[in-house]
Amino acid sequence: MSGFKLYEISEELMTLEDMLYDDTVDQETVQDTLEMINMDFEDKADNYAKIIRTMDASIKALKDEEQRLSGRRKALEERQKWLKDTLEANMRYTGKMKFKTELFSFNIQKNGGLEPLVITGELEDIPGRYLIQQPPIPDNMKIRKLLEEQPVEWAHLEPRGESLRIR
Secondary structure, eight states: OOSSOSSOOOHHHHHHHHHHHOTTSOHHHHHHHHHHOOSOHHHHHHHHHHHHHHHHHHHHHHHHHHHHHHHHHHHHHHHHHHHHHHHHHHHHHHTOOEEEOSSOEEEOOOOOSSOOOOOOSOGGGSOGGGSOOOOOOOOHHHHHHHHHHOOBTTBOOOOOOOOOOOO
16 A cells, blocks of 8 residues: 555545555456445545545656666666776777686677668668668648548547546
8 A cells, every 4th residue: 555645535445545556456356345335426436536646646656766766777777888888998908808707707709690781871872672661651730730621531530538537
């Protein structure tokens, strides 16, 4: 369950909230618990909204933590690359291209795989048999603009959907 609560909820709904935060509880069990809660519709809706708002706060905290951890991971990756590049540069400088220590073996060698390809000419200079033809894709913004001006047989706009807003 969440580490903090924005709202106080009924005892019955605390069990529901615990289940919602537990990813090992299946959807059917949660649904059965929802159906067993006996209270007026409006009270139930208020309590659902309280849980939803608390979950919003938990989701925001998790996203913030994901961003923090992602930033930390990227910083470590950059430091690791820098350290590896520094080691390689020092190996090249000293001429030690291959050596062993008690713990590791070090070796600068050619990369495997295909040789890197660099296209130096213009796209028009490349014969067609060396190009990948791609099918055209619709320009949705232009089609929307056209549909504002006139109907067409090959496209239409659907009505906007609806969703619950809790304020």
